Amino acid sequence: MSYSIAIDGPAGAGKSTIARQVAKRLGFIYVDTGAMYRAMALYLLRKGIAADDGERISEACKDADITIEYADGEQQVILNGENVNGSIRTEEVGNMASASAANKEVRIKLVELQRNMAAKKNVVMDGRDIGTYVLPEADLKIYLTASSAVRAERRHKELTEKGIECDFDAIERDIIDRDDRDMTREFAPLRQAEDAVLLDSSYMGIEEVIDSIMELFHGKKGE
Structure with a gap:
């Protein structure tokens, strides 16, 4: 029997960081769905396709081969044979x-791979629609969120520490716009699953969030 944990939430809520650490603690495979969609986006950008060109996106995505592999415990996102x-x-x-994630053909292609991985392995998967669409039968569903200001502050700090000049207000506007796109798209929009546990990380540390999820999962297993 394989176990699955779904962690959904808006951009910048800390899903990837939390999911990766939870998977490490449990000895599960971390499936970075966001990285898979980013790999598809990179493929489309390299093809010179515009974000609003739905027809070309639908056609081009069929030729993109995206997989996740592990080497020495590190995740590698492979796009047509290249580590990206x-x-x-x-x-x-x-x-x-x-x-591009709003494009139905893009999502159908990637969801098939994600479901196949979850059927064979113990996984922790994070994204926008894992608990509602990709893995509706997940053993534990978490909806992880934080205020737009807190998420913008985290992103601003991350970019600044890398020496990248950025504007806080522009980052927050971008986050709010991205939230709106994710929540209003027609196919599998971002929303909290009815049976998901809401965790607001605005005033929680990473370890607090991880500990909460671990406790919830062991509770689900009856341990």
């Missing part, structure tokens, strides 16, 4: 990922 870990974390790719 170092190319998918830019703002441009992030914005394209949000736009």
Whole structure:
């Protein structure tokens, strides 16, 4: 029997950090769905396709081969045979990922791979619609959120520490716009699953959030 934990929430809520650490503690595989969508976005950008060109996105995504592999315990996102870990974390790719993720063909292609992984392995998966669409039968569902100001502050700090000049107000506007796109898209929009546990990390430390999820999971298993 395989176990699955779904962690959903808006951009910048800390889903990837939390999911990765929970998976490590449990010895599960962390499936970074956001990285998979970013890899698709990178593929589309390299093809010169605009974010609003739905027809070309639908057609082009069929030729993108995206997989997740592990080497020495480290996740590698493979796009058509190339490790693209170092190319998918830019703002441009992030914005394209949000736009292209609204395309039904893109989502159908990637969801099939994600479900296949969850059927065979113990996984922790994070994204926008894991508990509502990708893994509706997940053993534990978490909806992780934080205020837009807190999320913008985290992103601003991250970019500043990397020596990248950025504007806090612009970052928060981008986050709010991304939330709106994710929540209003027609296909599998971002929302809290009815049976998901809400965790607001605005005033919680990373360890507090991880401990809460671990406690919830062991409670589900009856341990």
